[in-house]
Amino acid sequence: xxxxxxxxxxxxxxxxxxxxxxxxxxxxxxxxxxxxxxxxxxxxxxxxxxxxxxxxxxxxxxxxxxxxxxxxxxxxxxxxxxxxxxxxxxxxxxxxxxxxxxxxxxxxxxxxxxxxxxxxxxxxxxxxxxxxxxxxxxxxxxxxxxxxxxxxxxxxxxxxxxxxxxxxxxxxxxxxxxxxxxxxxxxxxxxxxxxxxxxxxxxxxxxxxxxxxxxxxxxxxxxxxxxxxxxxxxxxxxxxxxxxxxx
Amino acid sequence: xxxxxxxxxxxxxxxxxxxxxxxxxxxxxxxxxxxxxxxxxxxxxxxxxxxxxxxxxxxxxxxxxxxxxxxxxxxxxxxxxxxxxxxxxxxxxxxxxxxxxxxxxxxxxxxxxxxxxxxxxxxxxxxxxxxxxxxxxxxxxxxxxxxxxxxxxxxxxxxxxxxxxxxxxxxxxxxxxxxxxxxxxxxxxxxxxxxxxxxxxxxxxxxxxxxxxxxxxxxxxxxxxxxxxxxxxxxxxxxxxxxxxxxxxxxxx
Ligand SMILES: Nc1ncnc2c1ncn2[C@@H]1O[C@H](COP(=O)(O)OP(=O)(O)O)[C@@H](O)[C@H]1O
Ligand SMILES: [Mg+2]
Numbered sequence: 001x002x003x004x005x006x007x008x009x010x011x012x013x014x015x016x017x018x019x020x021x022x023x024x025x026x027x028x029x030x031x032x033x034x035x036x037x038x039x040x041x042x043x044x045x046x047x048x049x050x051x052x053x054x055x056x057x058x059x060x061x062x063x064x065x066x067x068x069x070x071x072x073x074x075x076x077x078x079x080x081x082x083x084x085x086x087x088x089x090x091x092x093x094x095x096x097x098x099x100x101x102x103x104x105x106x107x108x109x110x111x112x113x114x115x116x117x118x119x120x121x122x123x124x125x126x127x128x129x130x131x132x133x134x135x136x137x138x139x140x141x142x143x144x145x146x147x148x149x150x151x152x153x154x155x156x157x158x159x160x161x162x163x164x165x166x167x168x169x170x171x172x173x174x175x176x177x178x179x180x181x182x183x184x185x186x187x188x189x190x191x192x193x194x195x196x197x198x199x200x201x202x203x204x205x206x207x208x209x210x211x212x213x214x215x216x217x218x219x220x221x222x223x224x225x226x227x228x229x230x231x232x233x234x235x236x237x238x239x240x241x242x243x244x245x246x247x
Numbered sequence: 248x249x250x251x252x253x254x255x256x257x258x259x260x261x262x263x264x265x266x267x268x269x270x271x272x273x274x275x276x277x278x279x280x281x282x283x284x285x286x287x288x289x290x291x292x293x294x295x296x297x298x299x300x301x302x303x304x305x306x307x308x309x310x311x312x313x314x315x316x317x318x319x320x321x322x323x324x325x326x327x328x329x330x331x332x333x334x335x336x337x338x339x340x341x342x343x344x345x346x347x348x349x350x351x352x353x354x355x356x357x358x359x360x361x362x363x364x365x366x367x368x369x370x371x372x373x374x375x376x377x378x379x380x381x382x383x384x385x386x387x388x389x390x391x392x393x394x395x396x397x398x399x400x401x402x403x404x405x406x407x408x409x410x411x412x413x414x415x416x417x418x419x420x421x422x423x424x425x426x427x428x429x430x431x432x433x434x435x436x437x438x439x440x441x442x443x444x445x446x447x448x449x450x451x452x453x454x455x456x457x458x459x460x461x462x463x464x465x466x467x468x469x470x471x472x473x474x475x476x477x478x479x480x481x482x483x484x485x486x487x488x489x490x491x492x493x494x495x496x497x498x499x500x
Contacts, residue, residue: 051397069403080394083499084416097402097412127500145402 001027001149001181002048007057008206009043017043019206020057027062027148028179032196034186034236036244040207041185045151048183049074067149070094073142075152079134081126087113087137088122094145108144116140116170132163139171152184156191165224168194176219189240193232194224201236203243210243283467288474291467299456299468303475306452309365309437310430310483313372317429320373321380322422329388329414330406346378350436354443368444368452372436379428387421388414419498423491430483438476 002025009018017040025031033041046052047059049072061067081090088109095105113122116136126134135155142150156164172195175182186192192199193215201211213235217228265285272284279287292299324342328335354371361367391414399409441454453472460468 046397049397049401051400069401072401074398074401076394076398078394080392080398082395082413082416084419093398093412094402097399097404097408125500 001025001029002059002061005058005060007044007047007054007059009040009047009052010055016206018047018054019208021207021209023200023209023212025181025183027181030175030182030184030195030197032184032186032192032199033202034189034192034199035202035207036187036204039202039204041187041202042153044207045074045153045183045185048072048149049151067147070098070145071147071149073145073147073150075135075138075142075150075155077154077157079126079131079138081134081137081141083126086123086125087118087129087140090126090137091140091144093141098145112140112144113137115143115174130163131159132167135159135167139167143174148181150180150182152182154185154187157186157188164191171195172223189233189236193229193236199236201239201243211239213239280464280466283470287467288470291465292471295468295471299453299472299475302451302453302456302472303479306434306437306441306454306476307479309368309372309440309452310433310479312365312369313376313436314426314430314433316369316373317377317433318380318426321377321425321429322384324381325384325388325418326410326415328385330410342378342381345374350375351439351443354440358440358444364444368437368440371440371443372433375436375439376429376433379432380422380425383421383425383428384418387418390421391417420491420495423487423494427484427487427491430487431480434476434480434483 004021004023004025007018007021008016010016021044033044035041043052047054050066059066082093085093091109091112092102092105095108096102110119110122113119116139118133118136118140121129121133121137126137129137139155142152156167159167168191171182174180175195184195186195196213196215198215199211199213200209201213202208203210213232215232217223217226217232223229269284269286272279272282272287283291324338328338350371353374357371357374358364358367361370395413395417396409399413404412437452438454441452442458445455445458453476457469457472460466460472
């Protein structure tokens with residue numbers, strides 16, 4: 001999909017957020033970026049989205065082509081919906097910005113809303129929706145333009161445990177079904193272990209890739225209580241202790 | 248029950264205060280050309296409402312014209328300032344200067360320069376009224392959530408789409424707050440302008456009637472005009488407050 005070549009980012013104020021990040025990401029991987037707050041995870045996502053430019057190094061895209069507008073879906077930590085638009089209107093937005101007619105977009109929007117379990121809430125304004133449903137709208141908005149690459153920045157961090165599990169299940173199923181490339185940021189070890197096909201652990205500032213773990217938990221069965229999952233959590237925890245010694 | 252009491256409280260308080268006022272005036276025997284009681288004022292209004300009512304309409308016309316001008320200029324400047332930081336740097340200090348200059352000091356010049364009295368009054372009142380709309384709208388535009396702006400960029404939005412689909416709608420609550428403050432300021436501005444213009448102005452508004460009545464020592468008439476201004480102010484403020492709540496509620500829910 002793309003390859004990060006010695007990517008560094010120093011902000012104008014002098015903060016060095018990322019230092020010499022290198023990684024190859026293949027299409028269809030579910031990559032979780034795991035690291036403590038402030039280690040540069042959001043910055044890395046923003047570089048991938050093209051919202052920031054690296055200070056040095058480069059991102060090389062497959063076929064030498066950076067995805068065009070709308071080919072990258074972005075999900076933020078907060079749902080960041082427009083409160084004056086319905087669920088339908090919020091999901092329509094990316095298409096609307098590209099001049100797609102409403103008549104043409106409606107079947108797509110309805111399909112994506114249904115896929116996210118929101119079929120009956122198309123006309124609801126964000127204020128009338130729960131936190132979990134708002135996040136579902138936000139994900140639907142990212143999916144509407146059928147992006148090959150989905151960037152998600154701690155999307156479930158503000159949700160309660162029950163809602164979070166439901167959304168994690170749905171996201172995992174979505175990834176299995178569609179084979180999208182997903183880069184998912186979190187600071188939760190459990191979330192990383194549950195979702196990822198590959199975990200990149202980042203060290204504190206300046207952010208570097210401290211460990212690169214390939215995950216193979218067999219599909220099917222109770223994933224969260226499987227032995228493979230529990231072992232993976234233990235493995236990640238050890239790695240984190242190794243790279244982040246207690247002060 | 249409690250809510251009804253709270254609704255009624257200001258009215259009851261007003262009635263009690265008016266009664267006390269009337270009682271004090273009657274018992275002390277102060278002549279009505281010094282302090283008139285509510286009954287004298289009511290009679291003065293009944294005697295002169297054929298003058299006072301058109302005067303109110305005249306003042307309110309200036310007020311709403313000024314509010315319309317202030318809205319157009321305030322929003323246009325706020326959008327321009329949000330679009331270009333150079334424009335913001337150039338204009339902001341002057342907008343503040345205009346705001347902190349006591350308008351009473353500029354009003355005579357404006358009335359001198361602008362030949363049509365109506366336009367002159369509107370210009371004075373608009374200068375007094377536009378700042379809250381400008382500053383609130385500018386603050387709202389600047390506070391557009393960064394994540395949403397990023398989302399628009401990611402989807403290749405043009406500047407105009409960003410402005411009309413995102414920044415202006417997200418500044419609407421701030422704009423409406425500014426509008427409510429500017430509404431009452433426009434009334435203040437209209438009155439100030441009429442005072443300064445005197446007989447050189449439109450010579451038909453309530454403020455002009457107040458001056459006229461004071462020359463003739465028609466104190467009850469003065470009070471009647473004053474009270475009409477007060478009621479207009481309250482009316483404008485609450486009407487714009489209702490508009491604000493109605494628009495935001497029907498938009499976001
Ligand atoms: N626009 C910016 N300007 C200056 N410093 C920034 C900016 N964005 C992030 N930083 C800094 O870069 C570091 C990494 O931030 P971020 O990528 O948000 O971390 P994370 O998402 O892992 O919590 C932090 O120290 C943050 O203060
Ligand atoms: Mg972050």
